[in-house]
Amino acid sequence: MNRRQLFRGFCNMLTLVALLVCMPLPARAAGGDLARWQQQAARVTIVRDDWGIAHVRGKTDADAVFGMIYAQAEDDFNRVETNYLNALGRLAEAEGESAIWQDLRMKLFIDPADLKARYAKSPDWLKTLMTAWADGLNYYLHTHPTVKPKVITRFEPWMALSFSEGSIGGDIERVSLGDLEAFYGKNRVAMAVPQGEPVWKEPSGSNGFAIAPSRSASGKALLLINPHTSFFFRSELQMTSEEGLNAYGAATWGQFFIYQGFNERAGWMHTSSGVDVVDEFAETIALKDGKPYYRYGKALRPVTVSTIDVPYRAAGGAMASRRFTVYKTHHGPVVRAEGGKWISIALMMKPVEALQQSWLRTKAHDYKSFLKVAELKANSSNNTIFADADGNIAYLHPQFIPVRDDRFDYTKPVDGSDPATDWKGLHALDAAPHLLNPANGWIMNTNNWPYSMAGENSPRQADFPRYMDMFGENPRGVHATMVLKDRKDFTLASLLDAAYDSYLPAFARLIPPLVAAYDALPEADPLKTKLKGQIALLRHWDYRWGIASRPTSLAVFWGEDLWDAVKAEAEARSVPVYEYMAEHATARQKLDALASASDRLTRDFGSWGTPWGEINRFQRLTGAIVQPFNDARPSIPVPFTSSRWGSLASFGARAYEGTKRYYGTSGNSFVAVVEFGDRVRARAVSAGGENGDPASPHFNDQAERYSTGNLREVYFYPDEIARHAQRTYQPGN
Numbered sequence: 001m002n003r004r005q006l007f008r009g010f011c012n013m014l015t016l017v018a019l020l021v022c023m024p025l026p027a028r029a030a031g032g033d034l035a036r037w038q039q040q041a042a043r044v045t046i047v048r049d050d051w052g053i054a055h056v057r058g059k060t061d062a063d064a065v066f067g068m069i070y071a072q073a074e075d076d077f078n079r080v081e082t083n084y085l086n087a088l089g090r091l092a093e094a095e096g097e098s099a100i101w102q103d104l105r106m107k108l109f110i111d112p113a114d115l116k117a118r119y120a121k122s123p124d125w126l127k128t129l130m131t132a133w134a135d136g137l138n139y140y141l142h143t144h145p146t147v148k149p150k151v152i153t154r155f156e157p158w159m160a161l162s163f164s165e166g167s168i169g170g171d172i173e174r175v176s177l178g179d180l181e182a183f184y185g186k187n188r189v190a191m192a193v194p195q196g197e198p199v200w201k202e203p204s205g206s207n208g209f210a211i212a213p214s215r216s217a218s219g220k221a222l223l224l225i226n227p228h229t230s231f232f233f234r235s236e237l238q239m240t241s242e243e244g245l246n247a248y249g250a251a252t253w254g255q256f257f258i259y260q261g262f263n264e265r266a267g268w269m270h271t272s273s274g275v276d277v278v279d280e281f282a283e284t285i286a287l288k289d290g291k292p293y294y295r296y297g298k299a300l301r302p303v304t305v306s307t308i309d310v311p312y313r314a315a316g317g318a319m320a321s322r323r324f325t326v327y328k329t330h331h332g333p334v335v336r337a338e339g340g341k342w343i344s345i346a347l348m349m350k351p352v353e354a355l356q357q358s359w360l361r362t363k364a365h366d367y368k369s370f371l372k373v374a375e376l377k378a379n380s381s382n383n384t385i386f387a388d389a390d391g392n393i394a395y396l397h398p399q400f401i402p403v404r405d406d407r408f409d410y411t412k413p414v415d416g417s418d419p420a421t422d423w424k425g426l427h428a429l430d431a432a433p434h435l436l437n438p439a440n441g442w443i444m445n446t447n448n449w450p451y452s453m454a455g456e457n458s459p460r461q462a463d464f465p466r467y468m469d470m471f472g473e474n475p476r477g478v479h480a481t482m483v484l485k486d487r488k489d490f491t492l493a494s495l496l497d498a499a500y501d502s503y504l505p506a507f508a509r510l511i512p513p514l515v516a517a518y519d520a521l522p523e524a525d526p527l528k529t530k531l532k533g534q535i536a537l538l539r540h541w542d543y544r545w546g547i548a549s550r551p552t553s554l555a556v557f558w559g560e561d562l563w564d565a566v567k568a569e570a571e572a573r574s575v576p577v578y579e580y581m582a583e584h585a586t587a588r589q590k591l592d593a594l595a596s597a598s599d600r601l602t603r604d605f606g607s608w609g610t611p612w613g614e615i616n617r618f619q620r621l622t623g624a625i626v627q628p629f630n631d632a633r634p635s636i637p638v639p640f641t642s643s644r645w646g647s648l649a650s651f652g653a654r655a656y657e658g659t660k661r662y663y664g665t666s667g668n669s670f671v672a673v674v675e676f677g678d679r680v681r682a683r684a685v686s687a688g689g690e691n692g693d694p695a696s697p698h699f700n701d702q703a704e705r706y707s708t709g710n711l712r713e714v715y716f717y718p719d720e721i722a723r724h725a726q727r728t729y730q731p732g733n
Contacts, residue, residue: 033135033138034142036135037135037138037139037142037732038139038732040062040063040066040132040135040139041066041067041070041139041730041731041732041733042730043058043059043060043063044056044057044058044063044064044066044067044070044730044731045057045058045067045728045729045730046067046070046071046728046729046730046731047721047722047725047727047728048725048726048727048728049715049721049724049725049726050724050726051689051690051698051701051702051712052075052689052690052691052696052697052698052701052726053236053237053238053690053715054068054071054072054074054075054237054238054690055237055238055240055715055721056068056071056237056238056239056240057239057240057241058239058240058241058242059241059242060241060242060243061125061128061129061241061243061245062128062129062131062132063132063241064239064240064241064245065129065132065133065136065239065256066132066133066135066136066139066731067136067239067731068136068237068239068251068256069132069133069136069137069140069254069256070136070137070139070140070731071235071237071731072235072237072251072253072254073136073137073140073141073144074140075235075690075691075692076232076235076253076623076691076692076693077140077144077147077149078150078623078625078692079232079253079254079625079692080137080253080254081149081150081151081152081254082094082150082253082625083163083252083253083254083255084152084155084159084162084163084254085150085151085152086102086106087106087110087159087162087163088106088110088112088159088162089102089103089104089105089106089107089110089310090103090151090152090311091103092310092311092312092313093150093151093311093312093313093319094150094151094313095313096312096313096314096315097312097313097314097315099312100310100312100322101177101180101181101185102177103310103312104180104184104308104310104324104326105172105175105177105180105335106172107308107310108175108308108326108328108333108335109172109333109347109349110162112158115158115159115161115162115351116158118158118161118351118352119157119158119161119352121352122161122352123356126352126355126356126359127157129160129256129359130157130158130160130161130355131157132256133155133157133160133256134155134156134157134159134160136731137155138154138155139731139732140731141153141154143731143732160255160256160355161351161352161355162351163252163254163255164255164351164352164354164355164358165354165358165378165379165380165381170381171277171278171347171348171380171381172347174278174345174347175335175336175345176335176336179335179336180335180336182336182337183334183335183336183337183342184324184326205228205271205272205446205447205643206226206227206228206229206260206269206270206271206272206446206447207224207226207228207271207444207445207446207476207480207499207648207650208223208224208225208226208269208270208271208383208384208385208444208445208446209222209223209224209226209385209442209443209444209480209484209495209498209499210222210223210224210269210385210386210387210393210394210395210442210443210444211223211387211393211441211442211484211490211495212391212393212437212438212441212442213391214441214488215441215442215487215488215489215490216489216490216491216675217489217490217491218491218675218677220389220391220675220676220677221387221388221389221391221392221393221675221676222387222490222491222492222495222673222674222675222676223262223267223269223385223386223387223673223674223676224269224495224496224498224499224672224673225249225250225260225261225262225267225269225670225671225672225673225674225684226269226499226648226649226668226671226672227250227260227269227270227271227669227670228643228650228652228666228667228668228669229666229669230665230666230669231620231627231664231665231666231667231669231687231688232620232625232669232687232688232692233252233253233669234250234251234252234253234259234260234669234670234686235250235251235252235253235690236249236250236251236670236684236686236690237251237258238716239258244363245263245362245363246263246264247261247262247263247362247363248261248262248263248682248714248716249261249262249670249672250669250670250686255358256359257355257358257359257362258362259358260670261362261672262672262674262676262680262682263362263363263364263365264365264389264680264716265365265366265388265389265390265676265680266364266365266366266367266370266386266387266388266389266676267386267387267388267674267676268361268370268384268385268386269384269385269386270382270383270384271382271383271384271385271445271446271447272381272382272383272447273381273382273383273397273398273447273469273471274447274448274449274469274470274471274472275397275398275401275432275467275468275469275470276410276411276467276468276470277347277348277380277381277398277400277401277402278345278346278347278380279331279345279346279347279402279404279410279414279423280335280343280344280345280346280412280413280414281329281331281332281343281344281345281346281413281414281415281416281421282338282339282341282342282343282413282414282415282416283295283303283329283331283334283341283342283343283344283416283417284341284416284417285303285341285342286300288300291303291305292305292327294329294342294416294417295416295417296329296330296416296417296419297417297418297419301329301330303327303328303329303334304327304328304329305325305326305327306325306326306328307323307324307325307326308323308324308326309321309322309323309324310322310323310324327342328344329344329416331344331345331346331416331422332344332345332346332347333345338413341413341416343413344416346402346423347380348378348380348400350377350378350400353376353377353378354376354378354379356376356378357373357374357376357378357379360373360376361373361374365388365389366388366389366390366392367386367388367390367392367394367436370386370388370394371396371429374396374399374429375399375429376399377399377400377426377429378399378400379398379399379400380398380399380400380401381398382398383395383396383397383398383445383450384396385443385444385445387674387676388676389676389677389678389680392436392437393436393437393438393441393442393443394434394435394436394437394443395433395434395435395443395445395450395453395454396429396434397432397433397434397450397468398432399426399429399432400426401426401427401431401432401467401468402423402424402425402426402427403423403424403425403426403427404421404423404424404465404467405420405421405424406465406466406467408420408421410467411470432464432468433450433451433453433459433464433468433469434459435453435454435457435458435459438454438457438458439457440454440455440456440457440485441488442454442455442484442485444477444480444481444484445477446474446476446477446479446480446643446648447471447474447476448471448472448473448474448476448477449461449469449471449472449473449477450468450469451469452473452477452481455481455485472576474646475504475505475506475578475643475644475645475646476643476646476647476648478505478646479501479503479505479646479647479648480648482501482503482505483498483501483648484498491675492673492674492675492681492682492683495673496673496683496709496711498648499648499649499671499673499709500640500648500649500709501648502544502545502546502639502640502647503543503544503646504543504544504545504552504555504641504645504646504647505543505645505646506559506578506644506645506646507541507543507555507559507645507646508543509578509582510559510562510578510581510582511538511541511543511555513582513583513590514535514538514558514590514591514594515535515538515539517587517590517591518531518535518591520587521587521591527591527595530595530598531591531594531595531598533608533609534554534594534598534608535594537550537551537554537609538551538554538555541555545612545639545640545641545647546612546613546639547611547612547613547637547638547639548611548612548613549611549612549639550609550610550611550612552612552641553601553608553609553610553611553612553614553615554594554597554598554601554608554609555645556612556641556642556645557597557598557600557601558593558594558597559581559644559645560597561593561594561596561597561600562581562585562589562590562593563577563581565585565589565592565593566580566581566584566585566589569584570584604655604660605660612637612639612641613637613638613639614637614661615661615662616637616638616639616641616651616653616661616662616664617635617636617637617638617653617661617662617663617664618635618636618637618638618651618663618664618687618688618703618706618707619633619634619635619636619663620688620689620699620700620703621633621694622694623692623693623694623699627663627665629656629658629659629661629663630658630659631658631659631660631661635661635663636703636704636707637707638651638653638664638707639707639708640667640668642667643667649667649668649709650666650667650668651664651667651668652664652665652666652667653665653667668687668706669686669687670684670685670686670687671684671685671706671709671711672684672685672711672714673711679717680716681714682713682714682716683711683712683713683714684711684712684714685702685705685706685709685710685711685712686702686706687702687703687706688700688702688703688706689701689702689703690702
């Protein structure tokens with residue numbers, strides 16, 4: 001070997017050493033880490049049942065956390081990582097410059113240094129769980145070297161605090177990205193509505209029903225768990241330990257607690273709340289010595305000025321970064337400008353308490369212990385419907401509710417210079433709408449106001465500040481009351497029937513004025529002939545959806561077109577759009593919308609009388625978070641509609657570029673009905689299936705059950721799980 005070859009070999013060795021030193025730790029775990037991960041994995045057992053659902057058992061709670069997050073990563077690591085890229089403000093590092101504003105929004109509130117400090121001060125038991133969470137994900141990456149993270153190659157325990165509450169849309173998302181860009185950016189590009197997308201946004205939210213023993217055939221409490229989220233947003237699983245943990249339900253990808261579910265003694269269902277807990281303050285800004293100040297009372301206070309760096313992946317793949325100078329007052333970060341003032345925003349920032357509350361409620365076995373956990377007051381966005389084996393049913397409003405002066409209208413920015421507009425602590429739990437064991441024997445919430453939750457036994461709106469609810473009633477609330485109020489013999493099956501009841505109360509209100517408008521037309525009007533068949537079809541409709549229903553198709557298309565036509569007018573007059581469509585839209589607007597809808601149906605499907613199931617479809621082709629759709633590929637019909645029209649079973653669908661058919665992306669996702677007693681019984685379904693890999697048999701094996709409401713039996717007890725076990729293993733094996 002000559003000297004040149006020796007030198008080249010020496011250089012190659014140096015290069016290899018450098019690569020090993022720089023290699024992300026999950027790919028070359030430190031000896032101490034690996035030994036610890038393996039020891040913890042040996043204390044965990046994962047049983048996969050015949051639907052691919054993981055039943056995770058650990059010796060300790062931390063072991064169960066290690067195993068359940070490992071199982072989640074097996075099923076869909078992409079969604080796990082993406083949720084934390086979003087929560088940490090690091091999406092642009094994977095997705096490029098288009099995600100910069102989303103990352104900046106997160107970084108206005110989420111600071112790694114702050115989270116690390118909060119982690120250090122967390123209770124020891126919580127730190128143990130967060131460490132197990134990070135270890136479980138890192139061990140997954142170590143044992144799956146072919147899985148290539150987009151950004152996060154090593155998870156750290158403090159990261160769990162960035163995503164501590166499992167809602168579909170966090171409070172931070174109230175900040176408009178367009179307004180944020182207009183304030184902090186340059187050369188703003190106007191945001192266009194994608195082709196084919198309606199101007200309205202599909203409602204998000206959920207349904208929760210609780211049935212008291214007095215209304216059930218078995219004399220036991222029942223619970224409906226029916227979140228309406230984007231599809232494939234949560235993992236269905238069970239986690240148990242020898243420390244009293246035994247929780248089953250839906251866990252938002254990447255989180256280590258069951259968000260909506262039940263244990264052997266109690267169940268909890270969260271619905272998005274209309275309470276106002278996010279407020280904007282109009283700040284009066286003055287410059288002093290070239291620095292910004294804001295007026296507060298009679299004084300000027302300095303605006304806190306700092307910089308935020310947002311890394312992003314440039315077009316060529318290399319990393320780049322943008323630096324922003326950002327502003328903050330004691331109310332919160334400045335997020336936009338309006339009327340010559342800067343607008344700051346105040347919202348809940350209690351990540352340690354929120355994570356504690358999210359975990360501890362999964363171990364609460366009765367109403368008293370559940371209420372004790374709620375005293376942490378770190379739930380800002382969710383109503384809770386509760387039931388337990390003692391026969392209790394209950395409603396809890398969100399627990400983080402700032403006390404405010406009800407003279408001010410907090411739906412708009414309030415004067416930040418007036419100290420009277422400031423938050424003044426938090427309300428006590430019993431100062432918000434709440435209910436325990438009402439005489440009527442049922443409680444419901446459908447993202448509507450809490451003042452109809454139990455019929456005539458509901459809390460009274462007059463007893464609470466205006467800001468306790470900003471939603472009001474909705475068609476699903478009307479529908480829920482209809483299916484609950486008279487029945488006294490509920491079973492799991494009949495509760496499920498109620499959850500899938502096909503009535504559409506919005507159209508029961510909207511169609512009669514449309515028919516009346518047609519009847520009033522002069523005979524010579526061209527619409528009298530054009531719409532004759534359509535009106536005949538709608539005139540005799542029972543307002544129920546169905547796969548074969550032709551009036552459902554016509555009504556949905558008409559409702560969409562009329563909504564788009566009058567929405568701006570309704571908002572300008574501060575009238576709810578439903579009310580405006582029924583009471584204020586002109587006869588001509590209603591009839592023109594029906595003509596337009598008829599033309600659209602005929603153009604896209606060949607007839608304005610096309611059955612609903614030919615249009616409304618469920619399709620899952622890939623594991624991508626943003627699903628592609630294709631009319632030429634297999635799909636299945638879905639009978640239920642958007643919740644916008646009062647359908648309790650929700651399917652948010654529309655046409656996409658290149659499609660005529662409507663494909664759903666949100667609505668019913670995880671659905672369960674539960675009966676509590678000496679032995680818990682439950683049925684459930686998850687949209688599509690449990691696994692995000694198209695090659696998995698559990699990628700789409702629940703699709704037909706999802707579309708028909710034919711929920712599976714839940715395997716909760718060891719004997720049930722053993723009868724249906726398909727694979728039993730330990731993480732890493």
